[in-house]
Amino acid sequence: MKTTQSLTALALICLQALAATAQAGEIEVLHWWTSGGEARAAQSLKASMQAKGHTWKDFAVAGSGGDSAITVLRSRVVSGNAPAAAQIKGPSLQAWASEGVLTSINDVAKAERWDELLPKVVSDQMKYKGDYIAVPVNVHRVNWLWLNPAVFARTGAKPPSNWEEFFAAAETLKKAGVVAVAHGGQTWQDLTLFETVALGVGGAEFFRKALVQLDPAELNGATMEKVLSTFKRIKPYTDRGAPGRDWNLATAMVIKGEAGMQFMGDWAKGEFLAAGSLPGKGFVCTPAPGTAKAFIYVIDSFAMFKLKKPANQAAQKDLASAVMSPEFQEVFNLNKGSIPVRMGMKMDKFDDCAKASALDFTAAAKSAALLPSVANGMAVSSSVEWAIKDAVSQFWNSDKMTPAEAMKKIASAAKTRP
Ligand code: BGC
DSSP, rough: HHHHHHHHHHHHHHHHHHHHHHHOOOEEEEEOOOOHHHHHHHHHHHHHHHHHHHEEEEOOOOOOHHHHHHHHHHHHHHTTTSSEHHHHHTTHHHHHHTTTBOOOOOHHHHHHHHHHHHOHHHHHHEEEEEEEEEEEEEEEEEOEEEEOOOHHHHTTTOOSSSHHHHHHHHHHHHHHHSSOOOOSSSSHHHHHHHHHHHHHHHHHHHHIIIIOOHHHHHHHHHHHHHHHHHHHHHHHGGGTTTTTTTHHHHHHHHHSEEEEEEOOOOHHHHHHHHHTBBTTTTBEEEETTTTOOOOEOOEEEEEOOOOOOOOHHHHHHHHHHHHHHHHHHHHHHHHHHEEETTTTOTTTSOHHHHHHHHHHHHHHHHHHEEEOOTTSSSSSSHHHHHHHHHHHHHHEEEEOOOOOOOHHHHHHTTTOOO
16 A cells, blocks of 8 residues: 555656656846846846756846846847846836737736735736736835945944935045945946935925926926935045946945945845845945935836747746745845835845835835836836936036036936937
């Protein structure tokens, strides 16, 4: 009896293994997660696909908040050689879908009831004409300020919660000979800093009207002028090495104590953690001045491309399912610095920055202070985003341009055809 049972069990295992091999496909994923913390997070995705018997083909393109990756992706898709999935987000999902190159993953989404597991603002964005064409990975918060508490203690600077305190702290740090603000002068980082200042100085309603709805009256108004002058006031607190610097090298300056602060989304937290720096000890997260109750979000997602081989199509569906699983949502986001996008997840393994982020996300959604990041591809078409990025960076880098002139440039950039 026992032997028959174990034989049956053995046969079952063999059958399952056979099925897995028959289904095993190749999964190629384009992403730009190449920094220390990002790579650790990407590794967890690779591991979960390999555990399902699939071959993982990494298609990582470093640099500039994904700008280079998207250029490479475009040429691959145009030449009929798309990867299974690519890190695409926000309005660009709709743009790619309208070109007819994405595939529906509705069967997985329906079977797993994604509509019930995702906030509506997220599921709407993952769909094109009612079909899921992408799977969301996480929720990042952009409006964070990262501090090195040892540098603050050593110099006597006080952690800021409003702009006045921020400039006082920056002055103290500068006088003590440390770089007050670690910055990377790339257009997407300039705009990431700018949008954070826009929220902190102008508030959520201004942010939405000016930067999401691109309302000309707001873009040319007095609040915009104040935002621009506050933004420019930060520049003297950055160092000469800033132009061109990658964001993770700016984070490294804070980790090493060469700099006191960095404005950056919470992918920076992944970097602190990967370097062994602990929350509350090696680094402190605090909402950027004036933004405590608001939340600029980035939702990373994978768009699914049309594939020819059935085995690869099956692997692609496994990828979609794995990304939404509670296990993956936990381990990936612990490494990435973000929070799970799947609702109802336990947060007990997450640190205080992530717990605060989860609470603030829900609260901000209720108070209309949940805002899509312009700098990180969530708010406007990519052509408008590029035009605004360029205008903001020109102002940041110029010694002569006045806020009034910058306003004109930005307002005209906002009129770029989507
Ligand atoms: C993405 C993050 C990424 C960061 C830096 C952001 O736009 O949403 O996932 O870590 O860029 O590369």
